[in-house]
Amino acid sequence: MTEIKSNAQLDLRGVMCPINFVKTKLKLETLEAGEVLELVLDSGEPIQNVPKSIKEEGHKILEVKKEGDHFRLKVQKG
Amino acid sequence: MTDHFIEDKTTKVNVNLDNIGERVDFNDLKSGGFIKQRQKDLFAVRLRCPGGRMETKKLVEISKIADKYSKKGVVHFSFRQSLEILYVDYKEFRNIVAELEKIGQKVASCGPRVRVPTACGGCEYNPNGLTDTQGMAGMVDQKFFGTPTPHKFKTSFSGCPIDCARTKEMDFGFQGIVEPVWEDPLCTGCTICSEACKEDAIVSDPDTGKPIFDPKKCIFCGDCIRACPTEAWKPKRYGHIVRIGGKHGRHPMEALEVCTFLPDDKVAEAIEKTVEWYNANGKRGERIGNTIKRVGVQKYLDFMEPVFKHGSPVNYLAPGV
Ligand code: HEM
Ligand code: SF4
Ligand code: SF4
Ligand code: SF4
Numbered sequence: 001m002t003e004i005k006s007n008a009q010l011d012l013r014g015v016m017c018p019i020n021f022v023k024t025k026l027k028l029e030t031l032e033a034g035e036v037l038e039l040v041l042d043s044g045e046p047i048q049n050v051p052k053s054i055k056e057e058g059h060k061i062l063e064v065k066k067e068g069d070h071f072r073l074k075v076q077k078g
Numbered sequence: 079m080t081d082h083f084i085e086d087k088t089t090k091v092n093v094n095l096d097n098i099g100e101r102v103d104f105n106d107l108k109s110g111g112f113i114k115q116r117q118k119d120l121f122a123v124r125l126r127c128p129g130g131r132m133e134t135k136k137l138v139e140i141s142k143i144a145d146k147y148s149k150k151g152v153v154h155f156s157f158r159q160s161l162e163i164l165y166v167d168y169k170e171f172r173n174i175v176a177e178l179e180k181i182g183q184k185v186a187s188c189g190p191r192v193r194v195p196t197a198c199g200g201c202e203y204n205p206n207g208l209t210d211t212q213g214m215a216g217m218v219d220q221k222f223f224g225t226p227t228p229h230k231f232k233t234s235f236s237g238c239p240i241d242c243a244r245t246k247e248m249d250f251g252f253q254g255i256v257e258p259v260w261e262d263p264l265c266t267g268c269t270i271c272s273e274a275c276k277e278d279a280i281v282s283d284p285d286t287g288k289p290i291f292d293p294k295k296c297i298f299c300g301d302c303i304r305a306c307p308t309e310a311w312k313p314k315r316y317g318h319i320v321r322i323g324g325k326h327g328r329h330p331m332e333a334l335e336v337c338t339f340l341p342d343d344k345v346a347e348a349i350e351k352t353v354e355w356y357n358a359n360g361k362r363g364e365r366i367g368n369t370i371k372r373v374g375v376q377k378y379l380d381f382m383e384p385v386f387k388h389g390s391p392v393n394y395l396a397p398g399v
Contacts, residue, residue: 047273052304056205061307064268066287071270 004062004074006038007031013070017045021053031077039073047071110188123163124186129197129215130159139181147174159196160186192225193232200237207237208300208316209254222349228360239299245321246333249366250352252318255298264310274305317341317389323367331367340389347385355381
């Protein structure tokens with residue numbers, strides 16, 4: 001599988017809900033539709049909540065990788 | 079004369095309606111909703127607001143009426159989502175009812191009857207919502223409001239298992255649920271669903287990352303469906319958990335679950351038949367939870383079978399019954 005290239009990155013380790021989502025949203029707003037944001041989220045509440053909210057706002061989660069106690073996601077702007 | 083539709087819970091002040099018979103049409107007051115205050119001659123007028131929802135235009139008009147009739151210029155948001163206009167003089171009942179009528183606002187109920195349903199935001203705008211709680215509350219209010227019962231009969235609708243509308247404390251409560259179903263070919267083994275499930279109903283296979291589902295732990299909240307990036311988890315069916323016999327007050331009781339996945343279009347029938355059973359079996363002044371304790375829940379379930387068969391049975395009953 002070819003590596004999905006990201007246009008922007010956001011490391012949200014240590015950032016609480018719902019600020020992590022607000023930051024994700026603000027970052028996505030700087031991108032064009034179809035561009036990809038790479039996100040790092042903690043396990044627990046952040047990974048429980050942020051992907052749901054991303055989907056609800058019409059973006060697509062292309063890839064999820066678990067790395068220890070955090071997750072690396074690639075999100076395509078909808 | 080003391081009108082029995084007027085609730086007088088204090089004995090501190092007598093309700094004297096002797097001289098206003100010609101000024102107050104008691105037919106207007108049949109549904110109750112006028113609650114004696116401790117102050118002489120003054121009543122709280124409780125408005126009928128199913129699900130706690132109101133159009134802003136109506137709210138503006140109500141504020142004007144409240145401002146005109148409340149001797150202190152105050153309203154109170156009640157615990158059952160109604161708006162109460164406080165400090166209204168009983169001699170003004172007819173006028174305030176007429177003015178409220180003009181803007182399409184009805185007065186609520188007191189006493190032994192089906193009360194205005196309460197409801198959370200539900201699926202209309204709450205991200206967790208699974209059922210149309212507001213639609214249901216409106217429907218139940220239209221069909222059943224004021225129906226006489228042996229004691230008060232409170233209903234509520236929660237949109238999901240978080241249960242903000244406290245169906246566990248209602249005489250008859252409906253809480254939204256969704257049954258998740260998993261499709262292997264769509265799953266990428268990302269493990270998000272096992273993180274999203276707060277009930278430990280999903281653990282990830284240590285090799286593939288794919289979910290191993292334990293239906294006994296599942297409370298049907300749908301978090302897994304909403305979190306899954308690939309739609310491998312999908313909703314199979316939506317419905318209501320039906321709870322009966324809960325109450326708060328001096329001696330709180332937790333409701334019993336009597337049906338799961340009851341579809342929307344069977345809710346009205348469930349209420350109609352339950353009210354019929356309650357009226358046939360309940361003693362005057364007895365809440366349905368106590369009727370069920372006395373008569374036995376199985377008798378009730380047998381009676382409800384024609385309705386509850388459209389949902390799924392509950393495989394356990396709360397301890398103690
Ligand atoms: C009760 C009021 C408010 C709340 C609860 C609130 C909350 C938040 C939160 C949680 C964030 C994300 C913080 C972060 O990225 O670390 C945020 C970001 C932001 N807010 Fe507010 N906010 C409020 C009022 C306002 C107002 C009045 C303005 C502007 C006049 C404003 C402008 C912004 C801006 C520009 C950002 C982006 C900051 C960034 O680049 O990260 N906020 N707000
Ligand atoms: S019960 Fe669920 S749907 Fe209703 S308000 Fe609470 S969280 Fe939202
Ligand atoms: S519906 Fe809720 S409780 Fe059931 S498996 Fe999904 S997340 Fe867990
Ligand atoms: S969230 Fe979806 S894709 Fe990820 S492991 Fe669970 S079912 Fe599979």
